[in-house]
Amino acid sequence: MRDSWGRRGFLAAGAASLGALALTGCGGDDGGKSAGSGGGSPKRGGRLRAAFAGGGASENLDPHLANLFGDAARAKAQYDKLADYGADLSAQPRLAAKWEPNKTLDRWQVTLREAEFHDGRPVTAQDVLYSYRRIADPAKAFRAKASLEPIDLTASRATGARTIEFVLKRPTAEFPNVLAAFGAYIVPDKAADFDKRPVGSGPFRFVSFAPGRSAVFRRNDAYWEGAPHLDELEFVVANEESARVNALLGGQIEYAHELNPTTARAHEGHGQIEIVRLRGSAMQAFAMKTDRPPFDDPRVRQAFFLIADRQELVNGALSGAGVVGNDLFGKGYEYYAADLPQRAQDLAKARALLKAAGASDLKVTLDTSEVAAGFTEAAGIFRDQAKQAGVTVEVRVGSKDSYWSDILDSGVLACYRSGAMPIEAHISQRLLTDSTTNATHWRHKDFDAQYQQAQSTADPAQRAAVYARMQRRLYTEGGFLVWGFADWIIGTGRQVKGVDTKAPANTLGWARFDKVWLA
Template sequence: MPTPLLLSRRSFLAGSAVAAAALAAGCGNEASARTDVFTAAFQGSGAGEGIDPGVNTLFIDEARMKSVYDGLFECDETMAPIPRLAESGEPNADGTRWRIALRDARWHDGRKFTSRDVLYTLGRVLGPAQKRPFIAASSLAQVDLPGCRAIDDRTVEIVLKEPSFEFLIALSVYGTKIVQDGAADFTRPVGTGPFVFRSFEPGRRFVATANEHYWDGKPGIGELRIVSAEADARVNAVRSGEIDYADNLTPSAHRTLAGGSDLDLVSTPNSGIYFFAMKTDRPPFDKPDVRRAVMRMFDRRELVKVALEGQGEVSNDVFGKGNQYYADLPQHEYDPDEAGRLLRRAGVRDLTFDLFTAPVVYGFVEAARLFADQAAACGARVNVVLGSKDSYYTDALKTGHLTMGQSGPLPIPNHFASRLLTTSPQNRTKWSDPEFDRLYTAAQATPEVEDRAAIYRTMHEILYDRGGFVFFGTTPWNSAARSGYQGLPAGVPNSHGWARFDRVTAR
């Protein structure tokens, strides 16, 4: 690290007192530490942060967990599964049993990684719920735990309750990183990942050192520090040299830093997916024609231009652009006349509804108010209701007729399973469609990729026609780093390449 906390201390402290304390604690005095210590700042969440891979979901949590743990599989840039702790995964003829060959790897305490660790992790996720629910419990609900077994130390057989030729996706998503057999205390976690845990203070900082015996190669930096910092603090700290890497910068912050000769900027396209969610289980959105009408009330180009500061691309009410199984359908356009015709066909006059949002992500409130104006031109009245940023995502599951959200990329089958089946735990649109559920089950039981893609396209077409999501824009993921490094993370969120620092080295 460079000499700590000099020129920009006042402006940095103004950005975030908590972050400043964390960064001050994390910086050393030796000029030579620059090549040994790498400090990355992410959006913080105070005491809500954690390092249990089964339950913690924040971006900063994921960054820490990527350094300590590995999954059997993780997602590549197209959200397709790639092997990590697993060397391969093969289904039987009907897709009800998967044989997973494991990599030769060791835990940080020197123990060998074996099939017992995999079975313990599955049992933990599918066992009794903790105070906070296990993230992957729904994704892995298809696992028939009593039928699973260790063939030997490096081969495990996972049995499913029903056929699934997409099961490797379920092993790739949040909440599926492998923990050590018997692990119950995650205050000092032991993993197989590229860095060995040293210390963690929620809301402040995490420190880990290089795993000299990492199965995928020794990291290029000796010590990784991940600190919590608000948006302004991240910008000020990377500009002044108090940190080496700042994650998730707004478009305006990215433009502000663009002129700095001592900074390297990374902008990964197609990374943030902005949406509105209609609750389809209640008036007025229980009528398909009302939902179709609302889809025509959005001027998506204007929303991207104004609310997202012009940094992004127009989306089209189809999730997962650029990913495996994406359906390229004709663009939904802003069409007040068609919106009016559909409302008349639905027998709805004087359409009025609440739009519940909060300033949790840049552009939310601006997009909400701009949409209210666009809907007014179509004869609809939208009441923008602001909630608390601290509890918004929990409140939005049950509050309002229309809500907002932002998602990182996900495998499309996982998006369907976690958000759009009748039993999905994160069903923000309260979508329940027997035909959709049946098609998802059929896709899982279909062996050939091309045939599954055709079924998924039909599911996209149903949602595009009468679903509850309006995906209006995709944004890049912006980050900045001090010059002098190579191998900086450049993957989309939720992919293997996002927030991985084991390939960072000094130039």
């Protein structure tokens, strides 16, 4: 998408048209969690301007239509979910004060905390049911719809003003992950118009919205978790990374989302802006179709695991901004199998496996695209690594517009990336026989049964043991060659404090502008 401001247009707009307020204050001690430097306490006041890539004139403020990072950040400012993901991707209570399952894990009682919408109405069970039924509407294309699929919303009911009984279609031990799903925001009962005067229960109240340009919000003093430090928050659209960086350097914004590693390296430690690295936010992988030659032979997949020099891929494709992977999703997340040996390049063993599989002179096409940073670089590096094992890799560059849909069913090997989600969600969305985004075509009924066993297991330790067995199998014969986990990089002005440096993108601590202040 082209930048709706354009780089020069953004810079020429100046601080006045962005509605900047005078920023005053003192330094703040952030305890190692925030951007910036200095000491002191949080300071109240000022407007923070945050630049994200946007969706142009088609943008809207319907939280259930949130898709881009900018959409999600705006939605988080104005609305709440029942739960959200912590830094380890475990579900943390938000509007839900508590949740309790029955013995068979197919009914959950959720109790809401006392909270108000911006118009003073209390958040009730009826608002929750309306929100979820709206998301689940088969005539709509809301992103959270698939996540809410386990709920029988016809049978679910309010049992009090602030209590809901969710009836599930099957036992679901990790039902709180459903409550935390991306886009599952709670809106008032019968809410329909979200662009003129939207009402949420979040930390900021709506002021104004110009699609493709900006959205302004003001502090909600009655917020259930405490009023934000900022007076106002403005989201501005800048699709080009260069526009975001130059606006930050020029003092026209205080927060720039999604910078590339080269930019970070150029500015880190130079004093003009702060670089915030959200570690381990994005899995980087090659997806092998396990039902198609040559990857229908597990020995070929195992050989490819051993061809990869992961550190070289991290250094070259990510400019060092990340850590090596071990062919499993979710490094550092709840249930991650951290006890498995770190896989290293072993070309001799890779060649022996290929020979045993009758694939010594293997030729394969690797699909990639400029749809994500580092994809084409990773493809080139892996091509050279494979050549050392006698494998010829032809790199095919696809369309940015259709890449993700193309690789679901076409080809045999593709560059792949994933943002943060619970390991359970990764399995259910990508690794079950009926998963709709199964890029590796991993389809095994016994694996599906293990997932159902995990979801029917109330004891967390026993459930973790099931996930450990599932991950050992994926480590041995799965279709994801996970070579790294990339940092998500944000730039801020030096006056910005309180930015959580430990929260992967799309988790609770990410884009928590109610916790940020200007020093």
